[in-house]
Amino acid sequence: MSVTYVITPELDSKFKEPFGTLIQGSFFETMSQFKEIVARENPAMIISVGDTVSRNLHQHRVIPHLSIVDYQSMRRKIPKQRFPDKNIIEVKNPKGTITEEAIGAIKEGVQSSKQIQIVVDGEEDLLTLVAVLYAPENALVVYGQPHKGIVVVKATQEKKVAAQRFLKEMKTAKEDKQV
Helix, strand or coil, X not given: CCEEEECCHHHHHHHCCCCCEEEECCHHHXXXXXXXXXXXXXXXXXXXXXXXXXXXXXXCCCCCCEEEECCEECCEECCCCCCCCCEEEEEEECCCEEEHHHHHHHHHHHHCCCCEEEEEEECCCCHHXXXXXXXXXXXXXXXXXXXXXXXXXXXXXXXXXXXHHHHHHCEECCCCCXX
């Protein structure tokens, strides 16, 4: 398995800060506000990163083109959920890393004419950066912010540059079999 990026302890605390607009509230409140944003922005695509936010979007009939899940919520295993009408791509992406396999799956997912569900063996958190980087201009990437709500990132040139900057600050590795 080819690991491309590894998060450093310094960046780990930075990553806990919202990378976009934080919408606070209950599931119902955050989904209602997100629906308003979608209606106003008419995004090129919606990408969800995380099991809870992906499930909530589907339940509220806001169907992401690409959903990235790892069958965990707040580091605890949860029941596997397959979203209807989505093609499944399975990848390995250990905690605290971003693998070439995961990057390739996200690129494939945003370019596909079909709806895709990426199932991660490992952890999907850092894949938000890759999703923003490869999303079409003005797409919305949404992920959960534990105990607070959801974060909505509009894939603008500015946000793509910020994602690239974050990735450049991470440790890079060609091949790390111990990860």
